[in-house]
Amino acid sequence: MAEKGIYTKRNDGRKMDEVRPMSAKVGIVPSADGSASFQTGKTKAIAVVRGPRTLHPQHMQDAKTGILRVNYGMMPFSVEDRIRPGPNRRSEEISKVTEWALSSVIDLSGFPNTVVDVFIQIPQADAGTRVAGINAAAMALAHAGIPMREMVSAIGVGKIDKTLVIDLDKYEDSEFHDGEGSTDIPLVMTSRSKEIALLQLDGKISIPEFKAVIEMGKKACDNILKIQMDALKNITGEGNE
Ligand code: CDP
Numbered sequence: 025m026a027e028k029g030i031y032t033k034r035n036d037g038r039k040m041d042e043v044r045p046m047s048a049k050v051g052i053v054p055s056a057d058g059s060a061s062f063q064t065g066k067t068k069a070i071a072v073v074r075g076p077r078t079l080h081p082q083h084m085q086d087a088k089t090g091i092l093r094v095n096y097g098m099m100p101f102s103v104e105d106r107i108r109p110g111p112n113r114r115s116e117e118i119s120k121v122t123e124w125a126l127s128s129v130i131d132l133s134g135f136p137n138t139v140v141d142v143f144i145q146i147p148q149a150d151a152g153t154r155v156a157g158i159n160a161a162a163m164a165l166a167h168a169g170i171p172m173r174e175m176v177s178a179i180g181v182g183k184i185d186k187t188l189v190i191d192l193d194k195y196e197d198s199e200f201h202d203g204e205g206s207t208d209i210p211l212v213m214t215s216r217s218k219e220i221a222l223l224q225l226d227g228k229i230s231i232p233e234f235k236a237v238i239e240m241g242k243k244a245c246d247n248i249l250k251i252q253m254d255a256l257k258n259i260t261g262e263g264n265e
Contacts, residue, residue, distance in 0.1 A: 048255035056200025062160040066150035071160035073168040076138035090132030127224035175215040177248040213245040
């Protein structure tokens with residue numbers, strides 16, 4: 025528990041730079057063109073890819089390239105308070121930023137006038153769902169055979185009061201307001217060029233702290249990439265977990 029203003033011990037006993045237990049599976053929905061799941065602690069994301077297929081209505085088509093369309097949603101039972109089904113401001117924002125992050129590594133120029141749909145669903149949410157969704161979606165796109173220049177791996181980093189932390193859970197994301205509060209930074213890294221494909225910042229952080237926490241995130245993304253690549257080598261091909 026934190027002393028006033030200083031976060032010294034994590035609720036679940038993790039080190040400040042330690043992620044939750046992570047796992048990934050590819051091929052979880054056999055009828056889809058590509059599918060995968062990614063789990064960190066109690067946060068779980070499922071991603072399904074359909075396409076490329078002809079985009080309707082026709083006036084939305086691009087004769088030079090296919091387009092990526094992401095739909096993120098939390099399942100009604102994913103948190104204790106029931107989530108109302110259907111889109112809302114938060115889900116629209118997460119769908120858009122996920123689309124931007126994934127678009128930076130895929131190449132749909134070989135599929136003019138088409139759309140590739142990525143459906144991300146969250147059966148269990150304990151913070152970090154957008155980054156878990158991006159990890160799952162990247163694997164599902166690779167599984168679907170969508171041309172990718174490189175992979176992406178994603179993690180949440182941040183700061184609780186004065187302490188830099190990685191992979192915040194919901195408790196950490198929301199409970200610490202007696203000091204400086206918590207800062208949440210979803211980060212998406214590309215696998216080869218090591219560029220940042222997405223970074224969002226909710227809260228306050230100094231420039232030196234920001235640089236340090238990004239380094240922490242980059243290391244975690246290298247490990248997440250290994251988990252993703254292992255899952256892609258061991259495709260389940262089964263609908264059952
Ligand atoms: O999930 P992520 O960290 O990417 O996004 P967020 O908007 O910062 O949400 C953090 C967490 O708040 C989610 O992962 C859920 O655990 C929780 N949440 C919730 O309980 N009810 C909602 N309507 C939305 C989020």
